[in-house]
Amino acid sequence: MLITYSRPKDLNPQQLDPAAPAADLDPAGYECEAETVDVLGTPWSCTRRRAHTDDEHRAVFGQLGDGPAEAVAIAWAYEHGGAGHGPASPEPVHTITVTVTSSTRAP
Structure with missing residues (x-):
């Protein structure tokens, strides 16, 4: 899950x-009615x-x-992929994979 908006606390x-x-x-x-829980543990339902x-x-x-x-x-x-990308959209979701390697020997 990716939070795309959260109301500012101030x-x-x-x-x-x-x-x-x-x-x-x-x-x-x-x-x-899709459901999620935010980072503070508050449950939410899509309205x-x-x-x-x-x-x-x-x-x-x-x-x-509140x-x-x-x-x-x-x-x-x-x-x-963001709003408009995924199952409801004809646009494909693009993924970039990065592989990081390092030496196993200590200097």
Whole structure:
């Protein structure tokens, strides 16, 4: 999992972050519901509309009170290619492998 956005801790709880991605909520309330746990151990569930067309999941604060109810608190992706790359995209994910070797003899 790759965290693509995390709300800055220094914002006032009701202040909107202009750098935050759009919440992309479904007007009918249907949610993607993909789940993750952040680095502090807080569980999150994707609140974006079902069948969103990229691989980025987003969770809004809702009733947690740590930010505006419909503001994105965290965004994550399972593909390292970034949003728009992976299973939902026709674009392939590119991987670079680096091999490092060193001498086994001490100088």
